[in-house]
Amino acid sequence: MPTIAIVGAGPGLGMAIARTFGREGFSVALVSRNRDKLDKLAADLEAEGITATGFTADVTDRPSLTAALTAATEHFGSIDVLEYSPADASAGPLAPVDIRQTTPENVQPQIEYYLYGGMTAVEAVLPAMLDAGSGTIIVTTGAGSVRPVPMFGNVTAGGAALRNWALNLGSALTSDATGVHLAHVAIGVWVTDDAPADNHVPSMSPSEIAPLYWDLHTTRAVHELVVER
Known part of the structure; x- marks a missing residue:
């Protein structure tokens, strides 16, 4: 049975992706910081007939992230798809700052969170994918990574x-014909099931977005997808 590892798993998009792949016969490795949350998410998936296990890690703690993905690989036998989408953070060192106030000090935590965390996650699974000659890696950011x-x-x-x-x-x-496909998803909508009627920001539900990840895995048609209304 193939396995998808979801780094930054939460009750919204992460769970929708887990359900989408789980219904297609995948086991699910859920990676997040909170053990109680992971246990609940895994139990919910198991109740739906989807094999799932949680592994704790903080994406800014690179050894813990590597250890979690190593444990997931050992538990399931392989990781065939990696999806990296650390949960949104809006407080502390990861609080958003207007471009006019950006400094090396408030950009560095974002580099740790997105770039170094993503690199660490990929480095934990890529060698085995290269050995197998197959695998899919999808990294997720906001659409601000593409446009101002x-x-x-x-x-x-x-x-x-x-x-x-x-x-x-x-x-x-791709150019080396490794059999491993890596794609980037930029989310340009508010991801919610219940956007208020007067909300002026375009929105999509997690269940609308998750099938796009399945398409990226199965078709391998593009290296980048911007999700917009």
């Missing part, structure tokens, strides 16, 4: 760094 969103100046810098690295690596993997 000045109010999230520091966040978009981190996301753009991950996007650049991922697209470069994806190009190399």
